[in-house]
Amino acid sequence: MKSENLWATALVGVTVLWGWSFVAIHESLEVLSASAFNACRFLIGATVMLIVLLRRRRQIVWREARRGLLPGLVLFLAFALQTVGIAFTTASNASFITGLAVIFAPLFAYWMLQIRPNRQQIASAIVAAIGLALLTVQDLSVHIGDLLVLGCAVFTALHIVVLSKQSKGADVELLAFVQVLIVGLLSLTWSVVCREFSVPHTPQPIWTVVIVGIGGTAVGYFVQTKAQVESSPSRIALILVLEPVFGGLFGYFIGGDRLNSVNLVGAMLIVISMIIAEFRPRLRIAPH
Numbered sequence: 001m002k003s004e005n006l007w008a009t010a011l012v013g014v015t016v017l018w019g020w021s022f023v024a025i026h027e028s029l030e031v032l033s034a035s036a037f038n039a040c041r042f043l044i045g046a047t048v049m050l051i052v053l054l055r056r057r058r059q060i061v062w063r064e065a066r067r068g069l070l071p072g073l074v075l076f077l078a079f080a081l082q083t084v085g086i087a088f089t090t091a092s093n094a095s096f097i098t099g100l101a102v103i104f105a106p107l108f109a110y111w112m113l114q115i116r117p118n119r120q121q122i123a124s125a126i127v128a129a130i131g132l133a134l135l136t137v138q139d140l141s142v143h144i145g146d147l148l149v150l151g152c153a154v155f156t157a158l159h160i161v162v163l164s165k166q167s168k169g170a171d172v173e174l175l176a177f178v179q180v181l182i183v184g185l186l187s188l189t190w191s192v193v194c195r196e197f198s199v200p201h202t203p204q205p206i207w208t209v210v211i212v213g214i215g216g217t218a219v220g221y222f223v224q225t226k227a228q229v230e231s232s233p234s235r236i237a238l239i240l241v242l243e244p245v246f247g248g249l250f251g252y253f254i255g256g257d258r259l260n261s262v263n264l265v266g267a268m269l270i271v272i273s274m275i276i277a278e279f280r281p282r283l284r285i286a287p288h
Contacts, residue, residue, distance in 0.1 A: 007227040012238050014220045019246025021212050022091040023085065023255040027195045028205035034083035037196060040209045042079075042184030045217030054140035056173070067166045068178025076183040080190070082152035088145025092257040095247020096135060096267045097149040102241055102274040103128045104157030112161055122149075122278035127269050134266025137203040160228075160236065167229050177226040180217055243275040 028037060034198045086094045110115075136146040167175055191197040200206055228236055248267060251257035259267060 004227075004230040007223065007230045008235065008239060009097050010223045011227045011236070011288075012242060014216070015240060015243040016246050017212075017216050018243050019248075020250045020254075021208075021216050022086065022095045022247040023250045024208040025213065026086050026091045026255065027093070028200075028208045029083070029087040030268045031202060031203050032198065032209075033191065033194075033196035033202045034080070034087060035187050035194060035196050036244035037205075038079055038083055039184055039188035039191050039197070041161060041213045041217055042180050042187060043178070044213030045179060045221070046181040046184050048214055048218040049180060049222065053173055053177055054127065061171075061174075064171045064174050065178050067170050068175045069176075071097065071159055071163045071166055072179040072182030072188075074155055075179050076161055076186045078155035078159055079183060081148045084210040085145045085148030085152060088253060089143050089149060090257045091255045092248045092251035092259060092267070093143075093146055094149045095244040096270050097146060097253065098153050098156065098247075099244030099270060099274055100128055100132065100150065100153040101156035101160065101240060101275055102238070104154050105160050106277065108158050109227065112165070123275050124273040127276060131266045131269025131273060134262050135211065135270065136266070144271060149255070152234065157167065160240075163225065163228055167225060170229075172226045172229055173222060179225075180221055212220065219230045238275075245271060 025037065032040075082094065082098060090095075103121075103125050106117045110117055132150070134144065138194075162177075188197075224268070227239075244267075248257075
């Protein structure tokens with residue numbers, strides 16, 4: 001229990017950094033493409049993680065490493081959609097919509113693990129849908145950025161469930177490294193093929209890439225993967241509810257985002273829906 005609480009607390013700290021990153025990434029995308037940013041971010045993270053791995057072991061076992069292939073692919077799709085979407089919406093909107101992953105996770109758990117959603121989860125989905133509409137629909141139109149980030153929420157939920165299945169009994173450090181490396185390599189391929197890779201001429205995006213690459217990626221995904229092993233995916237999802245809360249706060253105080261009364265009600269409903277969905281001590285999305 002002590003170990004579980006320790007890693008849960010560490011994951012809360014990571015969500016603070018992830019919340020801040022919405023604002024920082026939004027500003028960085030003014031001079032960097034989404035593919036280039038993700039390539040740099042995740043390859044920096046993978047490099048740091050590889051150094052740690054090599055200091056602790058002599059070789060990497062392929063049989064263990066391949067567990068991270070599918071979660072890594074799903075994670076790449078999530079971040080590709082999110083980073084492109086952030087460029088076309090506000091940091092606050094992106095953070096709240098990404099948080100809807102906690103609503104989608106039980107649906108994937110039902111599909112992949114044959115666990116039926118209960119009444120609370122169904123109710124939370126309805127509340128979330130209303131909140132999403134109030135947050136994103138303006139002048140009877142929906143921004144493309146909001147739709148892209150919504151796609152990110154879907155793949156983030158899928159990643160939670162897939163990682164839960166793949167992480168049981170796995171080498172946590174190796175599993176986290178493989179996921180991050182795959183996202184970095186796929187993002188680099190995307191950037192090169194589309195000829196979007198460029199080097200920024202101002203320090204702000206460089207520092208953002210380094211901080212998010214090391215703290216939000218190398219440390220962040222190791223902590224999440226370790227916490228996933230120690231706890232249930234439902235508890236992990238509940239902790240991740242804090243990410244959009246911190247993202248909204250940073251967006252307001254640092255990014256200058258402003259929500260009108262309707263948008264604010266929508267954001268609050270999204271957070272409430274996530275709490276309704278996951279505040280269930282007896283429920284397990286996946287068995288221990």
